Amino acid sequence: NAGVTQTPKFQVLKTGQSMTLQCAQDMNHNSMYWYRQDPGMGLRLIYYSASEGTTDKGEVPNGYNVSRLNKREFSLRLESAAPSQTSVYFCASRPLGNYNEQFFGPGTRLTVL
Amino acid sequence: GNSVTQMEGPVTLSEEAFLTINCTYTATGYPSLFWYVQYPGEGLQLLLKATKADDKGSNKGFEATYRKETTSFHLEKGSVQVSDSAVYFCALSVMDSNYQLIWGAGTKLIIKP
Numbered sequence: 001n002a003g004v005t006q007t008p009k010f011q012v013l014k015t016g017q018s019m020t021l022q023c024a025q026d027m028n029h030n031s032m033y034w035y036r037q038d039p040g041m042g043l044r045l046i047y048y049s050a051s052e053g054t055t056d057k058g059e060v061p062n063g064y065n066v067s068r069l070n071k072r073e074f075s076l077r078l079e080s081a082a083p084s085q086t087s088v089y090f091c092a093s094r095p096l097g098n099y100n101e102q103f104f105g106p107g108t109r110l111t112v113l
Numbered sequence: 114g115n116s117v118t119q120m121e122g123p124v125t126l127s128e129e130a131f132l133t134i135n136c137t138y139t140a141t142g143y144p145s146l147f148w149y150v151q152y153p154g155e156g157l158q159l160l161l162k163a164t165k166a167d168d169k170g171s172n173k174g175f176e177a178t179y180r181k182e183t184t185s186f187h188l189e190k191g192s193v194q195v196s197d198s199a200v201y202f203c204a205l206s207v208m209d210s211n212y213q214l215i216w217g218a219g220t221k222l223i224i225k226p
Binding site: 031033040041042043045048058090092094099100101102103104105106107 | 149216
């Protein structure tokens with residue numbers, strides 16, 4: 001049981017390049033989330049997917065797109081990377097149920113030059 | 114709206130000292146409350162949670178009690194160790210926000226030997 005996995009762990013991009021961050025969970029969770037974490041700002045929600053086939057914007061969606069490929073996988077795409085997108089990105093998943101917590105992946109550290 | 118306020122860090126203590134990290138919240142409805150911990154270079158892990166008023170969450174010597182009358186969920190530990198050095202995040206989730214986690218900004222804890 002790997003939990004929540006993210007690839008890659010580190011990435012350096014040039015301004016304007018595109019890339020996709022991958023996230024997968026093997027816990028049969030319904031909901032999945034993408035966050036970014038910047039120094040002194042805590043976690044900010046980019047997009048989430050309450051269930052397979054649905055996605056919704058979070059607090060900071062501009063410059064990102066997501067795909068809920070199936071129940072296991074939820075990818076985050078940067079179409080044209082900008083230096084302001086330099087951050088650590090975390091994926092999380094959550095099972096159904098009122099009181100359940102989110103489970104986090106190890107993160108992807110992205111630098112945009 | 115829903116929000117979480119944590120005491121600002123860093124908090125620096127000596128080993129075996131008593132720890133309190135304050136967390137207060139505002140929420141519509143009846144939130145579940147969580148403390149997550151992030152060790153250096155790692156993702157977030159759930160430390161403890163409480164789902165209704167007067168519940169006490171506990172784990173690894175840490176405790177927090179859900180106080181509805183003061184809208185607080187303060188984290189405490191009787192005797193901290195160097196290995197407790199990390200960033201601690203308070204968070205809440207409510208049904209009317211589709212159980213999204215609302216995060217505090219995090220409190221960095223530094224324990225000196």
